[in-house]
Structure formats: C-alpha cells, structure tokens
Amino acid sequence: MGLYLLSALFSGVAFVVGYYFLQMNSSMVGASGAIMAILVATTTYRPLMTVRLLFFGNVKLWHLTAVILVLDFMQFKIENTGGHIAHLAGAFFGFIFIKLLQNGMDLSRILNNPFKQSKRTPFKKVHKNYSKPLAKPSSRIVVKDKTQQQIDEILDKISQSGYDCLTQEEKEFLFKAGK
Incomplete structure (x- = not known):
C-alpha cells in the first residue's frame, strides 16, 4: 500500500512538473503511474518470475516490463x-x-504516524525447566500399539467382507475402542 500511494504521489508531481516545463495544459486521470511502479518494483524484486499470457504462453516478467517501458x-x-x-x-x-x-530503507514508513506509539508487546522468552525427569516409556504405549493393531485387523476384515462378518467380540471391542 505504501508503494502504491507514494508512487501515485510521485507520478502526480512528475506529471505537473513535466507539463510545467513543456508549457502544456492537461488534466490528470487514473492511477497508471502507481500501477507501473508496482510492475517495475515486482520486476526489480523477481525479474525471472514467469507470467502466463493468453496468446504468448509463459513469459519472463522482465520481458513484459521491458516491452511496456519501450512502448511508453x-x-x-x-x-x-x-x-x-x-x-x-x-x-x-x-x-x-x-x-x-x-x-534496509523502507520508504513506506513515511506514511506511518511517527507520533503514534507502537502497542506491540516485547518478545517474551520461554524458559524450559529441565530439572524434571523425562517421562519413561510406559507399557501403555505397547498396549496402544497392540490395540491399534487389533483395530486395524478388524477394519481390514470389514473392508474385505463387511461389518456383518464380525464376531460379537470384535463388535464389542470396536465399540469400546470407539469410546
């Protein structure tokens, strides 16, 4: 937004100064100077970016920008x-x-209110307490693995033969595991 507004202002001033020295009169309409600034800024930042054009296919952005500038x-x-x-x-x-x-110089800072205080909170460093012993692997993990393996086997059976082929024990196990 800063680039757009500042370039519109700069383009407008250049228009007025140019017409003053050329001793011509005309009205200024549109924001094409600001749009051109965005195009050239993007090209300066990423010149090898490709743009897909309808009848031309993929074109490097700097080629497109160069053609537009030459036409101007x-x-x-x-x-x-x-x-x-x-x-x-x-x-x-x-x-x-x-x-x-x-x-490292951001011209768009000019648009920010210099008297307005920033309400950003400072970065807070997170401290970790390493004095606690690390949790030891419990047998629950093994039980979960066995349970998960049993669930997977039952689900495979369902996908092959359908839910009706399960035994009553398998249905109860799935019901309890679902909770």
Whole structure:
C-alpha cells in the first residue's frame, strides 16, 4: 500500500512538473503511474518470475516490463505525453523503492504516524525447566500399539467382507475402542 500511494504521489508531481516545463495544459486521470511502479518494483524484486499470457504462453516478467517501458518511450511525444511522464516516473519510483528496501530503507514508513506509539508487546522468552525427569516409556504405549493393531485387523476384515462378518467380540471391542 505504501508503494502504491507514494508512487501515485510521485507520478502526480512528475506529471505537473513535466507539463510545467513543456508549457502544456492537461488534466490528470487514473492511477497508471502507481500501477507501473508496482510492475517495475515486482520486476526489480523477481525479474525471472514467469507470467502466463493468453496468446504468448509463459513469459519472463522482465520481458513484459521491458516491452511496456519501450512502448511508453516510443509514444512519449506522439500522444498522451502526461500519461507517459506519469508511467515513467512511476517506473522509476518502483525501481528506487525496491532498491532502497533491499538496502534496509523502507520508504513506506513515511506514511506511518511517527507520533503514534507502537502497542506491540516485547518478545517474551520461554524458559524450559529441565530439572524434571523425562517421562519413561510406559507399557501403555505397547498396549496402544497392540490395540491399534487389533483395530486395524478388524477394519481390514470389514473392508474385505463387511461389518456383518464380525464376531460379537470384535463388535464389542470396536465399540469400546470407539469410546
């Protein structure tokens, strides 16, 4: 969210400054600069990620991003100059955002309220008491294993021949084991 909002702001400022120096007038519509920032940021972070396109199949993300950026550069003076300024500014901001983030600087912290105190509780270390003796294996485990083995045999018999073929003792055993 921080990347989206900051890149939208950066793209908008670049649009206004670009039109000021080009001495042109136009209205700004859409959030394509912010979307371009997300695309370039994702490409900067994982350039070899594959994207499945309908008619082209699997394509590396950096190929797709490169094509979109080249098209923006080619159409810069032809039409919608302000839109292309915003796209390229967003792309630049997305690249810078990820590079700074990889170096440990998170620009999205600007959006957090610096006066608000964090309500996170500090990490609490768990202490283990090793003075108690470890539990010794009991005969119950062996009984459970024998019981489980008997249950498995009865279930195999049911799967082969059906419930009706069980003896009364086997049915009672299953009933008691089920509780």
